[in-house]
Amino acid sequence: MATDKSNLQLVVNGILNENPIFRLVLSMCPAVGISTTVMNGIMLGVAVLFVQVFSSCTISLVKNWIHPRIRIPTYTLTIATWVTVIDMVLAAYLPEAYAKMGIFVKLIVAFAIITMRLEMFASKENLTHSFWDGVGMGLGFMVGMMAIGFVRELLGLGTILGYDVLGFRPLLFFILPLAGFFCVGLMMGFFNYIETRYKRVKQG
Amino acid sequence: MHRLTMLMRALAVLTLALLLPVLAQADGLIAGKSFGNDREIVVTFKAPVDQAVFADPAHYLVYEESDPDIRLELADVRLDSTGKIAFLGFKEPLNTTRPHVVSMIDLPAAVTGRTVETFRVAKPYLGYLLSILVSALLINNFVFTKYLGLCVFFGTSKRRDTAKGMGVTFTIVMVVSALMSWFFYQFVMKPHGLDFLQIVVFIGLVSLTVQAVDTILRKVNPALFNAFGVYLVLVIANCVIIAVPLIMANNEYNFLETFMLALGAGGGFLLALYMMASVRERMELARVPKSFKGVPIAFIVAGQFALAFLGFSGLSLF
Numbered sequence: 440m441a442t443d444k445s446n447l448q449l450v451v452n453g454i455l456n457e458n459p460i461f462r463l464v465l466s467m468c469p470a471v472g473i474s475t476t477v478m479n480g481i482m483l484g485v486a487v488l489f490v491q492v493f494s495s496c497t498i499s500l501v502k503n504w505i506h507p508r509i510r511i512p513t514y515t516l517t518i519a520t521w522v523t524v525i526d527m528v529l530a531a532y533l534p535e536a537y538a539k540m541g542i543f544v545k546l547i548v549a550f551a552i553i554t555m556r557l558e559m560f561a562s563k564e565n566l567t568h569s570f571w572d573g574v575g576m577g578l579g580f581m582v583g584m585m586a587i588g589f590v591r592e593l594l595g596l597g598t599i600l601g602y603d604v605l606g607f608r609p610l611l612f613f614i615l616p617l618a619g620f621f622c623v624g625l626m627m628g629f630f631n632y633i634e635t636r637y638k639r640v641k642q643g
Numbered sequence: 644m645h646r647l648t649m650l651m652r653a654l655a656v657l658t659l660a661l662l663l664p665v666l667a668q669a670d671g672l673i674a675g676k677s678f679g680n681d682r683e684i685v686v687t688f689k690a691p692v693d694q695a696v697f698a699d700p701a702h703y704l705v706y707e708e709s710d711p712d713i714r715l716e717l718a719d720v721r722l723d724s725t726g727k728i729a730f731l732g733f734k735e736p737l738n739t740t741r742p743h744v745v746s747m748i749d750l751p752a753a754v755t756g757r758t759v760e761t762f763r764v765a766k767p768y769l770g771y772l773l774s775i776l777v778s779a780l781l782i783n784n785f786v787f788t789k790y791l792g793l794c795v796f797f798g799t800s801k802r803r804d805t806a807k808g809m810g811v812t813f814t815i816v817m818v819v820s821a822l823m824s825w826f827f828y829q830f831v832m833k834p835h836g837l838d839f840l841q842i843v844v845f846i847g848l849v850s851l852t853v854q855a856v857d858t859i860l861r862k863v864n865p866a867l868f869n870a871f872g873v874y875l876v877l878v879i880a881n882c883v884i885i886a887v888p889l890i891m892a893n894n895e896y897n898f899l900e901t902f903m904l905a906l907g908a909g910g911g912f913l914l915a916l917y918m919m920a921s922v923r924e925r926m927e928l929a930r931v932p933k934s935f936k937g938v939p940i941a942f943i944v945a946g947q948f949a950l951a952f953l954g955f956s957g958l959s960l961f
Contacts, residue, residue, distance in 0.1 A: 464938055465794055468882050472790035512850050519843040527839060545889055548842050549882040551794050617949035619790065624935075624942030631934035 446571040453575020460583030460623075461630055465552040469543050470587055471619035477600050480588035482536050484581025486529065486544055488574070490521045491553050495561040495573035497521075502562045514557045515548070522548045552576065591622055672747075674727075676764045678739045682718075684731040684764055686745070691726035696751060698722045703731060704746040707738065708763065715743075740771055772903050775896075777958070779907025785883050786915035787945070787952040792883035796916065797941055799874070806920035810913025812856075812874045814906070817884055820845075820852040821905035824888035825898060838892075845888040853878050883912055918948065 444452065457463055460470050466487075473479045494517050498505075505513050526544050529537045537544065547553070556576050561569040592598055595614030597605035612618055675687040684705070688697075696702060700717040707713065718732045737743065742765035750758050766774075785791045799809045824845050832838060857875050860868040878884055887908050891901045922944050931940050 464797070467793035467797065468791050471793060512847075515846055515850055516843060519846045523839060523842050526842065542886060542889055542893075545842055546791070546882040546886060548846050549885050616790070617787070617946060617953065620942050620946030620949055624939045624946065627942065628932070628935040628939040631939065635934060 446567070449568065449571040450575035450578065453572065453577070453579040454582055455579075457576075458579045458583055459552040459576060460580060460587075461627060463552065463555075465555065466550045466580065467623070468546065470584060470623055472616065473540055473543055474584055474587040474591060474619055474622075475595070475614055475616070476592045477585055477588040478536075479539065480584030481581065482533075483540055483543060484577070484584050486525050487547055487550065487553070487580045488577025489525050490518060490547050491556065491577040491580075492570060492573035493521045494518050494553060494557060495569040496566060498557045498561040499564060499566045499569035505562070510558070510562065511554070514554050517557075518553055519548045552580065587619070587622060587626065590626065591618065672760050673762055676745070676762060678737065678764065678766065679730060681736045681739060682733040684733075684737070684743065684745060686729045686731065688727050688729070692722070692729075693751075694722055694726065697729055697747075702747055702749055704748055705731065705733070706744055708742040708744050711744070739766060740774065741765075772899055775900055775903040776907040779904050780911045780914070781952070781955040782958055784911045784915060784952050784955075785886065785908050786912060787949040789886070791886050792881050792912060795881050795883075796912075796919065796945075797938060800916050800919040800941070801923055803917065803920045803924060806916040807913070808870055809874045810909070810916045813878060813884070813912050814909025816849070816852050816856055816875075816878050817887055817909040818902065818905040819856070820849045820884065821887045821891060821901050822898070823848050823852065825891055825896070825901040828888070828892050841889065841892055842885075846885055848888070849878075849884050883908060915948070919945065
């Protein structure tokens with residue numbers, strides 16, 4: 440069973456139609472916990488992209504040798520291995536950013552999104568498709584994290600990526616850790632609103 | 644009968660061993676010592692002491708037992724009117740969960756017979772254990788202040804029955820897997836320098852626990868299995884459950900501390916789920932704007948809970 444989508448469609452699908460954060464409502468913990476700045480979003484996004492792509496490829500390569508009854512533990516261990524790799528790489532080369540993200544890098548192992556993609560996609564498709572699906576999902580997560588980080592950093596600190604854009608701090612509240620809940624909730628509601636308006640316009 | 648006597652004797656020895664340090668400290672100058680508020684140590688003397696010596700911060704050296712090189716700066720020392728109780732005020736708040744060492748130096752030899760008097764100030768261990776529990780339960784609630792386990796939190800908090808079942812299942816799996824992880828971490832991973840395998844080993848142990856609970860429950864209590872079995876699958880893909888062993892390894896907790904942490908984390912999750920479910924059941928009747936129906940409004944409610952939990956941040960019971 441192969442997908443009939445092109446590689447580009449697979450990537451776009453991950454970013455828009457099945458965006459892990461706003462569409463599938465999965466892996467919310469980092470989206471609330473450490474999305475205070477755009478940079479954090481990019482960092483964790485890169486880590487997730489790495490783990491997703493490599494786990495997808497691994498599972499896609501060995502899918503014919505996995506017994507169906509132990510497939511979930513196999514996925515979990517595969518993800519855990521790649522998470523260990525990125526965890527150690529980040530700790531060694533980017534210690535400051537790693538300290539900021541704290542426990543969340545290790546917790547990538549429990550992201551429902553990665554397991555779900557392995558179960559639904561990589562265990563059925565060939566290597567190329569799995570690779571591009573992994574890229575799409577990873578980028579989708581990164582874009583979602585960056586969007587939340589963008590709103591929070593702009594409203595909370597008046598900066599983007601550390602550069603002063605507004606010159607003042609509109610709502611310091613948004614930089615508080617717990618504002619993640621409000622921010623994600625409001626953004627989801629906003630996107631739903633846009634979607635309903637768009638559909639209404641389309642219908643005429 | 645013989646076994647009972649042995650047990651009693653062992654208990655007596657144990658009690659004595661626990662009491663011994665307390666008794667041994669009874670001689671000397673000091674009658675009692677404890678933490679006052681978070682930047683204060685209270686020392687009680689056996690007899691009234693000299694104001695000129697004992698109210699002078701220069702005569703005190705204070706440090707955390709684990710960091711003897713870092714001296715904690717005293718702001719002032721006050722003696723009460725009887726001259727028997729000294730209040731040591733500090734410039735920075737103390738980490739009262741750790742034992743501190745207080746050294747009184749350059750004492751006039753005429754008063755005590757020696758010039759240096761050193762003693763240890765620590766909280767009662769049981770209080771420390773309970774503070775770990777309360778911290779994981781309320782102050783650092785895993786859902787509302789650490790932002791963990793949100794997928795399952797939003798997924799299963801629609802009805803109160805589900806929330807209860809999920810919370811209880813979570814707590815059980817969490818305690819069992821955390822204790823197993825502790826055992827593996829202390830006796831297998833650390834001695835062999837396999838720390839870097841933390842993630843792989845811990846997630847494996849969690850999966851194993853879930854599978855074991857699933858199998859045992861199915862055989863032993865089918866009724867309970869029918870009630871809770873469906874949640875077990877959800878447990879694996881959740882960050883709360885893997886966060887507990889990781890925190891345990893990070894803080895080098897011992898067995899009892901790990902148990903308290905896991906219990907508090909599970910209880911906190913149960914509490915959060917139940918409160919959220921209660922609100923969401925009522926919210927079905929509320930007139931929520933159409934675009935906010937479902938998950939978005941749940942996020943806003945969770946944010947308000949998080950705000951409320953912020954109020955626990957200064958809580959210190961023990």
